[in-house]
Amino acid sequence: MKQKFREGKRRYKRKExxxxxxxxxxxxxxxxxxxxxxxxxxxxxxxxxxxxEAWALCEKLSGNGEVDPRIEKLKAKxxxxxxxxxxxxxxxxxxxxxxxETPPPPVEPRDAASFEEPSNEPPxxxxxxxxxxxxxxxxxxxxxxxxxxxxxxxMLASLGACxxxxxxxxxxxxxxxxxxxxxxxxxxxxxxxxxxxATEPIEPVSTAPVARVAVPSDIAPERTPETAPEPKPQPxxxxxxxxxxxPARIVAFSLNVSPGKLRTRQWGSTDDAWERLAEARGRVRVxxxxxxxxxxxxxxxxxxxxxxxxxxxxLQGLSLARAKITDADLTLVTTQRGLTWLDLHDTAITDNGLxxxxxxxxxxxxxxxxxxxxxxxxxELKKALPHCTIIKF
Numbered sequence: 001m002k003q004k005f006r007e008g009k010r011r012y013k014r015k016e017x018x019x020x021x022x023x024x025x026x027x028x029x030x031x032x033x034x035x036x037x038x039x040x041x042x043x044x045x046x047x048x049x050x051x052x053e054a055w056a057l058c059e060k061l062s063g064n065g066e067v068d069p070r071i072e073k074l075k076a077k078x079x080x081x082x083x084x085x086x087x088x089x090x091x092x093x094x095x096x097x098x099x100x101e102t103p104p105p106p107v108e109p110r111d112a113a114s115f116e117e118p119s120n121e122p123p124x125x126x127x128x129x130x131x132x133x134x135x136x137x138x139x140x141x142x143x144x145x146x147x148x149x150x151x152x153x154x155m156l157a158s159l160g161a162c163x164x165x166x167x168x169x170x171x172x173x174x175x176x177x178x179x180x181x182x183x184x185x186x187x188x189x190x191x192x193x194x195x196x197x198a199t200e201p202i203e204p205v206s207t208a209p210v211a212r213v214a215v216p217s218d219i220a221p222e223r224t225p226e227t228a229p230e231p232k233p234q235p236x237x238x239x240x241x242x243x244x245x246x247p248a249r250i251v252a253f254s255l256n257v258s259p260g261k262l263r264t265r266q267w268g269s270t271d272d273a274w275e276r277l278a279e280a281r282g283r284v285r286v287x288x289x290x291x292x293x294x295x296x297x298x299x300x301x302x303x304x305x306x307x308x309x310x311x312x313x314x315l316q317g318l319s320l321a322r323a324k325i326t327d328a329d330l331t332l333v334t335t336q337r338g339l340t341w342l343d344l345h346d347t348a349i350t351d352n353g354l355x356x357x358x359x360x361x362x363x364x365x366x367x368x369x370x371x372x373x374x375x376x377x378x379x380e381l382k383k384a385l386p387h388c389t390i391i392k393f
Contacts, residue, residue, distance in 0.1 A: 001027065001030070004023055004027055005036070005037070005040075007023055008023035008024050008040060011023065012043065012044060012047075015047075017044050017047040018048070020040070021041065021045065021048065024037055024040045024041045025041065028041060038060060039057075039070065039071065039074075042058050042061070042071075043074065045057065046074060051078045054074070054078055055075070058071050058074055058075050058078070062075075243313075243362070245267035245268070245288065245289040246288065246289075246313075247288045248285065249285075249286050250283055250284070250285055250286070251286060251292065251310070252282070252283050252309075253280045253281055253282060253283075253284065253306070254282075254306065255281060255282050258279050258280050258281040259294065259297075259298075259306055260279075260294055260295045260297040260298075260319075261276065261278075261279055261280065261294075261295045261297065262276075262277040262278050262279070262280050262284060262292060262293065262294055262295075263275060263276050263277055263292075263293045263294075263295065263317070264277045264286065264287070264290040264291060264293070265290065265291050265317075266290065266291070267289050267291055270365075274293055277292075280294055291317060291340070292314065292317070293315065293316065293317025293319065293341065294317070294318055294319070295319040295321075296318070296320050296323055298323060301324050302320070302324045302325050302329070304325070304329050304332040307333065307335050307336060308332065308335060310335075312335060312336060313336075313337060314336065314338070315336045315338065315339060316340050316341065317339070317340065318339055318341070318343070320342075320343065320344055321343050321345050321367075322345075322347070323347055325347055325348070325349070326348060327349060327352045327353030327356070329353075330349070330353045330356040330357060331356050333357070334356055334357065334360060337360070337361075337362070338362060339360050339362065339363055340362050340363060340364045340365070341363075341364065341365045342357075342360070342363060342365070342366050342367070343367040344366070344367060345368065345369035345370055345371065346369070346371075347371055348371070348372060349368070349371045349372060349373060350372045350373060350377070351373055351374055351376065351380075353373075354373055354378070354380070354381045355380075355381075357381060357385075358384035358385065361385070363385055364387060364389065365388070365389050365391075366385075366388055366390045367391045368390060368391060368392045369392060369393050370393070371392075373392065375392075378390055
């Protein structure tokens, strides 16, 4: 009994009210006066919205005069909830006794012979979708044919009387008359090219076949095939003379005063990837296959007389940026015939100094940023060194 009671309470907590009520109903058959079983039955009936039966069980529990707060709480809950709708509570006269103000019209009896079975055949004027589409297509074809005939007749009517008759026949008097009225009634007058006032009518064009006369070859002018004009040859830009890479060499500078720093890059390279080699002091060894560049670093007046002590193909690059030089100093720069890279930015060089650089036939890059040269001087130098890239802002 205890196990069944616990099973019923467990199902009630899981909101399985129907199964819980069945368990407590079976227990009530064995123990009809058991207070806890009756209380759980009332709770299940309340949860199932059967307040009448739940109220009866609550009255049964409170009939012995004892006050149980659980039962009072359950009764208060039943009192607060609205009672469910009960159709048996409706009272009134039966529907059979109601009297209608206007009785319904009597239904005339009909025999079985008067009923007609519905026929599956369509009416005579019924058009299926296939018939409609065929009718539409045929109508469109007929319309196109008549439009073509009308166009031909109007063209013939504009040419002559025969066409006018055809136009009247096919188009009717209204459209045919319009086509005939559209014909030109008088010859068209044109203005002569020689005089602006004189006009003359155009002669009717003859439809007779034109005879073709063969012209002898000795009389007919010879026709030469037209050819496109040949492009004018552009002046060729002289190529930079190629020099084979030198072997390893020794370059001698003064031991007392260093003119600057030495840098190298691959022979024939056009980029500025110069790598530092050493300071220009004493005897400096240059590896084979490398170009040599000198960055002149001076504080006061720049002295370029040391360039006369070097061989003409010693330097391939020379930087005189921010150097205190004049146009006359560029004559010493031209002693290095192998220069391909020259930097003169932030110097006082003018167009007169650029004239000395025309002898540097291998020069490929020249920096003239923030100098005193003009566009005219650069253009003049460009004529002598067309392959040189000049930078000027």
